[in-house]
């Protein structure tokens with residue numbers, strides 16, 4: 248407590264007070280003193296003199312400043328001295344202003360506590376006037392507000408930091424009302440949406456749903472998600488930028504509610520994901536479209552088909568799946584090269600697309616195979632009309648590399664839900680109908696039928712049994728003798744495979760070799776034939792004491808096997824057959840892929856010492872220009888030219904030409920399918936070297952062929 252008289256004492260000394268009032272006053276003064284000294288802060292009164300002489304300082308002084316009240320009252324220390332220098336001026340000004348205006352003052356500033364630390368204080372006070380109305384003293388209260396001040400500073404710093412993030416974020420940040428008005432947003436949002444400034448954006452967009460979203464339903468979806476989950480994550484949508492440009496955005500947002508749970512606004516972020524979306528779309532497009540023609544590819548086919556089935560169910564309509572195969576593609580591709588083939592595919596893709604409606608789909612499966620999906624059909628006649636249109640459009644003349652072509656196509660059709668209800672079966676049925684259309688002379692369309700299904704089933708069954716036939720040792724070889732035309736002697740034989748399933752009739756290779764070729768089983772079957780033919784040839788040679796060349800068919804797929812040469816070599820080594828006694832018959836169609844590697848393989852086979860023949864010559868596509876480079880010993884004329892000889896005299900010229908061609912290239916020429924004496928005589932007449940055919944002998948069982956050989960040995 249300080250030794251100076253208190254304010255009340257000063258006041259009391261200036262007026263007359265009766266004794267009972269005096270006692271009450273003294274009691275009140277005590278109470279007041281106790282109150283002032285117990286306040287959480289410092290009460291003071293100082294004179295309005297040059298030194299601001301303290302006349303009263305409350306006990307709270309110690310806690311506030313670290314100094315005893317007495318130190319202030321005795322002027323050992325003054326408030327100004329402990330005030331941080333830069334704060335002195337504003338404090339003095341606040342008090343000065345209050346004095347001149349006769350008002351209260353309130354000021355906050357920093358002092359240095361006796362412990363050396365800085366404290367924030369809040370000082371409030373007012374001037375006291377003497378009887379003349381002159382300022383006599385200042386009375387005030389000081390409180391430690393350090394804690395509050397530090398919190399305010401921290402809050403201000405945080406606010407500044409968040410504002411900086413808000414202002415400088417690359418992502419758009421916004422608050423909107425649920426009915427689509429912006430409350431607040433950052434510059435990035437304006438930038439993303441293409442506006443020069445926030446004002447520009449606010450003035451331009453008053454209804455987010457209608458003005459921003461390309462699909463206004465998206466906003467509804469957004470609000471529904473908000474209602475259900477209270478938030479949306481990675482919500483992707485297309486929006487219009489200021490100039491009308493469309494971009495992709497991704498939004499993350501949540502609801503902001505008041506204490507009572509009432510929705511106040513939505514708050515969220517916006518990211519421009521156009522680049523990523525475009526890239527994703529590009530990748531997806533590439534994965535689902537054919538690079539050459541731009542048509543949907545096989546991957547998209549199943550999806551679309553499933554989608555269209557859904558539509559057909561909904562509208563009780565039909566869906567047609569049409570398999571289209573170009574008839575002459577291979578011919579053009581092989582003869583004119585891949586570039587011309589590609590051009591042809593592009594032209595045909597465009598024609599097919601022009602024959603169908605917007606809602607239909609044209610798919611390129613690969614190679615020269617396309618699939619059309621025709622939707623919303625009610626009558627089969629509609630499909631026939633469309634297919635007729637496709638046939639004539641494809642068959643229209645086209646020019647590639649300055650050459651004119653006419654191409655046709657074969658089409659097979661299956662119908663949903665009539666033929667099948669699932670995508671795989673529909674495609675399978677359309678495919679088999681397409682094969683039927685090819686067999687029916689091409690350039691036509693065929694609908695899938697039950698009979699076709701029956702055949703398909705038989706084929707699947709055959710394929711299944713064919714897989715087991717090797718294991719079950721159901722194959723055997725027949726031999727068809729070859730005759731030297733001039734001498735009439737047997738000059739060789741062709742080994743022809745037969746399939747004899749136990750307890751069933753024999754199956755012709757014409758029915759199973761194409762399946763074996765398609766499924767790849769031909770590789771194992773062909774290897775078996777090679778080994779068996781070599782083994783039996785050694786046996787025959789030994790029995791009849793003469794070396795007879797045995798011809799073995801090598802299918803196109805076998806020919807393309809990378810280890811064909813080593814397989815032939817090991818068949819020869821295993822059997823011990825003289826390589827000169829083995830002849831390989833290779834069909835012209837083996838050549839279609841790559842003439843260079845075709846010739847290389849022929850050369851390697853030739854180097855083994857085996858004979859080589861081109862089978863079915865005249866029906867394939869081999870270019871005459873390459874023929875001279877083939878290291879082959881024989882040309883085997885396809886039987887169509889021989890069997891039709893009587894009926895079609897035009898074959899005469901072809902046969903003569905082939906014989907002349909073969910001889911000019913130092914090859915022997917053999918004719919197959921010779922059935923009549925006339926044909927034999929004719930072939931002899933034009934200088935054909937050898938013949939093979941029913942006229943002399945059908946393919947024979949090994950034992951029968953052996954007997955024929957021994958008889959002929961006896962004759963000679």
Ligand SMILES: Nc1nc2c(ncn2[C@@H]2O[C@@H]3COP(=O)(O)O[C@H]4[C@@H](O)[C@H](n5cnc6c(=O)[nH]c(N)nc65)O[C@@H]4COP(=O)(O)O[C@H]3[C@H]2O)c(=O)[nH]1
Pocket residue numbers: 727742743744755756757760773776800801802862863919920921922939940941942946
């Ligand atoms: N109409 C008639 N036909 C005659 C006459 N002379 C022979 N043929 C038949 O014509 C086919 C000639 O064989 P290919 O052209 O190589 O045609 C063969 C060949 O492409 C293939 N093939 C047969 N055996 C094998 C084999 O071991 N491996 C491979 N890859 N294919 C084989 O199956 C095709 C059919 O063989 P096959 O049914 O044995 O039919 C044989 C033969 O029986 C005749 O005067 N008139």
